Amino acid sequence: MANEDKRILVVDDEASIAGAISYGFRREGYRVDTAFDGEEALAKAASFRPHLLVLDVMMPKLNGFDVCRRLENREETGIIFLTVKNDIVDKVLGLELGADDYMTKPFDIRELIARAKALLRRLESQGREKETKAVEIGELSLSADNRTVKLNGKSLELTPKEFDLLALLLTRPNRVYTREDLLDLVWGMEYVGGARTVDIHIQRLRKKLGEPYQALLQTVYGIGYKGLGELP
Numbered sequence: 001m002a003n004e005d006k007r008i009l010v011v012d013d014e015a016s017i018a019g020a021i022s023y024g025f026r027r028e029g030y031r032v033d034t035a036f037d038g039e040e041a042l043a044k045a046a047s048f049r050p051h052l053l054v055l056d057v058m059m060p061k062l063n064g065f066d067v068c069r070r071l072e073n074r075e076e077t078g079i080i081f082l083t084v085k086n087d088i089v090d091k092v093l094g095l096e097l098g099a100d101d102y103m104t105k106p107f108d109i110r111e112l113i114a115r116a117k118a119l120l121r122r123l124e125s126q127g128r129e130k131e132t133k134a135v136e137i138g139e140l141s142l143s144a145d146n147r148t149v150k151l152n153g154k155s156l157e158l159t160p161k162e163f164d165l166l167a168l169l170l171t172r173p174n175r176v177y178t179r180e181d182l183l184d185l186v187w188g189m190e191y192v193g194g195a196r197t198v199d200i201h202i203q204r205l206r207k208k209l210g211e212p213y214q215a216l217l218q219t220v221y222g223i224g225y226k227g228l229g230e231l232p
């Protein structure tokens with residue numbers, strides 16, 4: 001897909017920042033729209049249907065986290081958060097809500113564009129290579145195509161990153177991944193949020209799966225994690 005076929009929505013309540021970012025992306029050939037608060041961002045996202053959302057966290061009306069929670073067609077849109085904060089709690093929260101990357105102000109627009117290009121390439125590649133995979137283990141079923149997980153006949157409520165992590169481990173049983181591997185494959189970056197991000201997601205998945213299915217996510221001590229293809 002050529003750059004001109006890719007749509008980027010830039011959301012920042014500071015017009016000068018939104019303008020500079022938009023100008024940078026337009027120079028690269030992307031189609032760009034802007035919004036200046038959270039409510040406008042949701043309205044523009046619904047009509048413009050961006051491939052990528054560059055989203056400021058601290059905004060009037062709705063903050064970036066709220067926008068991320070309410071965003072429709074989330075699976076079709078990459079998200080890069082922008083913030084003046086450099087707090088690991090904010091980073092982890094953003095990633096748990098489904099953000100793909102996180103940059104702290106002030107930043108170099110060239111780095112933002114480089115990260116955006118890498119993210120768009122990864123999303124496009126995932127779309128092309130999406131496999132028709134279904135996993136059934138006892139009363140647990142996972143559909144990679146429909147992005148659904150059912151346990152004992154009931155849908156399991158997972159965040160986007162929880163689903164991606166679970167699908168990766170269960171569709172490739174017995175393959176051992178380091179935490180760094182999982183950060184790169186699921187979050188598309190290295191070390192943002194640190195290994196703790198992976199550990200938190202594994203803990204939450206195990207809690208949601210409950211007994212005996214939490215045992216499908218195995219800790220490989222000193223290395224990382226693996227998924228099992230059957231209950232131990």
